Amino acid sequence: MEQQGAVAANSARGRVKCLVWDLDNTLWEGILSEGDDVRPRPGVEAALRALDERGILLSIASKNDPEPAMARLAALGLADYFLYPQVTWGAKSQSITRIAEALNIGIDALAFIDDQPFERDEVASVHPGVLCLDAAEVTALLACPELQPRFVTDESRRRRQMYRSDQQRNESEQDFEGPRESFLASLGLVFSIAPADVADLQRLEELVARTNQLNTTGRIYSYAELEAFRESPRHELLVASLDDKYGEYGKIGLALLEKSERDWTIRAFLMSCRVMSRGVGSVFLNWIVNRARGADARLFADMVPNERNRMMYATYRFAGFRLHAKSESGEVLRHDLDAEAAYPDYVRLRDLVPDAELLAAAMA
Numbered sequence: 001m002e003q004q005g006a007v008a009a010n011s012a013r014g015r016v017k018c019l020v021w022d023l024d025n026t027l028w029e030g031i032l033s034e035g036d037d038v039r040p041r042p043g044v045e046a047a048l049r050a051l052d053e054r055g056i057l058l059s060i061a062s063k064n065d066p067e068p069a070m071a072r073l074a075a076l077g078l079a080d081y082f083l084y085p086q087v088t089w090g091a092k093s094q095s096i097t098r099i100a101e102a103l104n105i106g107i108d109a110l111a112f113i114d115d116q117p118f119e120r121d122e123v124a125s126v127h128p129g130v131l132c133l134d135a136a137e138v139t140a141l142l143a144c145p146e147l148q149p150r151f152v153t154d155e156s157r158r159r160r161q162m163y164r165s166d167q168q169r170n171e172s173e174q175d176f177e178g179p180r181e182s183f184l185a186s187l188g189l190v191f192s193i194a195p196a197d198v199a200d201l202q203r204l205e206e207l208v209a210r211t212n213q214l215n216t217t218g219r220i221y222s223y224a225e226l227e228a229f230r231e232s233p234r235h236e237l238l239v240a241s242l243d244d245k246y247g248e249y250g251k252i253g254l255a256l257l258e259k260s261e262r263d264w265t266i267r268a269f270l271m272s273c274r275v276m277s278r279g280v281g282s283v284f285l286n287w288i289v290n291r292a293r294g295a296d297a298r299l300f301a302d303m304v305p306n307e308r309n310r311m312m313y314a315t316y317r318f319a320g321f322r323l324h325a326k327s328e329s330g331e332v333l334r335h336d337l338d339a340e341a342a343y344p345d346y347v348r349l350r351d352l353v354p355d356a357e358l359l360a361a362a363m364a
Helices: 044-054 066-075 092-103 117-126 135-143 159-175 180-187 198-210 223-231 273-278 281-294 310-318 355-363
Strands: 018-021 057-062 110-114 131-134 189-195 235-244 247-259 263-271 298-303 321-327 330-335 347-351
Touching: 018 092, 044 057, 044 135, 057 092, 057 159, 092 110, 092 117, 110 117, 110 135, 117 131, 131 135, 159 180, 159 247, 159 273, 189 281, 198 223, 198 235, 198 247, 198 263, 223 235, 247 273, 247 281, 263 273, 263 281, 263 310, 281 298, 281 310, 281 347, 298 310, 310 321
Parallel strands: 018 057, 018 110, 110 131, 189 347, 263 298
Antiparallel strands: 189 235, 235 247, 247 263, 298 330, 321 330
8 A cells, every 4th residue: 555755664553543535536436527427436335434433534635516526425325424525626735734624633643545646646745744545455445554543442433423523513613602711601511530440541542642732741651551550559540521512522631640648740641632622621730730739749740842742831831830840851840839720610520539549649
């Protein structure tokens, strides 16, 4: 299978979050605008189902007239698979940009499949991090390592529906008249924090592997490492989830705390890209700040700043963390804990962490 740009044959397993399809002579056989009675290519429908089950999002970048193209996809029973389809006569690299922005994922988390070398080259020249695939090998698509996540969880299987709900939220926000805080209040947001359970570990490994922009250290933890942290008396592995009137966002955040009798250190903190626009990253941090303050602990945080996680650095600073020390591997931040941190009025917090468990972990 062809791989262009900066992508090598041994690219990280499961790194692709969204596969973008061309239509003519790629997803279907024939050219719609020339009057062909187009039908899905052999193996395409099975590939769409399998990728959707794996939690890999699907979209379209096609040079076609949008109404007949989408009507044909609907007639074939395939339209619902595709999020933010771009059917336009413009450059496909521009369509790729719009899809990444709409999904709020990094451009290098996309792959693009097309039958035309020119189109693949055009996308690769503008977006060298995009994995470009030849439609001639669509039957081998499912064996591509970049399209094989390590785990397929229940949340993976629901991912498309979660993004559909996001689309509804975004459309409602565009139509909403009034301050943004009023719109957020209208969502009925419920932010839950709980100790990670064994059942959460597969999703957490997936979250760590998929989250690049909103990861404070960029460190990737395996299932075995997460399990060890969960069982360690010196560590606390916390998971956050979010719900609103449109449905579940799923497990969207992780915090790893290392605790001694006096010091608490946030070793890892990350949030899903899908929820940062909801302003809930600070809720998780403020909850940790208040817990540390209540335990009369000193609170530190590891930070490895880079070009991609600037938003997380800003989240720490906005929450009151300041530089404490620098090293070759990154920075250590500290919070003075001089005042109780507040939560936004538009979010209801569900604290599912037992106080006794926190106290025991702090005293270990």
